[in-house]
Amino acid sequence: AQSVTQLDSQVPVFEEAPVELRCNYSSSVSVYLFWYVQYPNQGLQLLLKYLSGSTLVKGINGFEAEFNKSQTSFHLRKPSVHISDTAEYFCAVRGGSYIPTFGRGTSLIVHP
Amino acid sequence: DTGVSQDPRHKITKRGQNVTFRCDPISEHNRLYWYRQTLGQGPEFLTYFQNEAQLEKSRLLSDRFSAERPKGSFSTLEIQRTEQGDSAMYLCASLASTGELFFGEGSRLTVL
Numbered sequence: 001a002q003s004v005t006q007l008d009s010q011v012p013v014f015e016e017a018p019v020e021l022r023c024n025y026s027s028s029v030s031v032y033l034f035w036y037v038q039y040p041n042q043g044l045q046l047l048l049k050y051l052s053g054s055t056l057v058k059g060i061n062g063f064e065a066e067f068n069k070s071q072t073s074f075h076l077r078k079p080s081v082h083i084s085d086t087a088e089y090f091c092a093v094r095g096g097s098y099i100p101t102f103g104r105g106t107s108l109i110v111h112p
Numbered sequence: 113d114t115g116v117s118q119d120p121r122h123k124i125t126k127r128g129q130n131v132t133f134r135c136d137p138i139s140e141h142n143r144l145y146w147y148r149q150t151l152g153q154g155p156e157f158l159t160y161f162q163n164e165a166q167l168e169k170s171r172l173l174s175d176r177f178s179a180e181r182p183k184g185s186f187s188t189l190e191i192q193r194t195e196q197g198d199s200a201m202y203l204c205a206s207l208a209s210t211g212e213l214f215f216g217e218g219s220r221l222t223v224l
Contacts, residue, residue: 097168
């Protein structure tokens, strides 16, 4: 079985400040890890993914994430956020099956 | 490549009525997924297909729910005898060979 925990339901931050959205997972096998973003009234779109190789992965819009196997984490970071980054962010894990499991999401709220 | 499309985008129905949603995945993707998303939650897996074969269904999926993918292309999700608890966003996604899901914009169901 696999699961994802996003501990923070909301993260408020001021524009141009750095941000970290936390994601921890559990799986008994090797995993693929993903971060998706959902803007209001839209579907989810991929920000970045870890399949293998370098543990630091870079995605779109200046986001990056680091896979930490010992801590079973895949935290998402951005050094300087913009108002337009306000959205819902979902971490997902895919283990031994073809079925990705999603976390409950973190709402990033960027204040001017 | 026109992306994943879902129809209708919004459906309002009375309790006890049947509803059907359609999903057209990206044409070269042979795996298609249905997820359900309620307010403040992440996508919850319902079922998935590889070509026309339905390979897995969530234990949470009531027998009022049925999904088909008759020719391995588009898929339908039918809910019979709808209940207010069925109100949610129904998301369709297809799996790329590069490992990530591509989502449609969802079909929002409101049961009165």
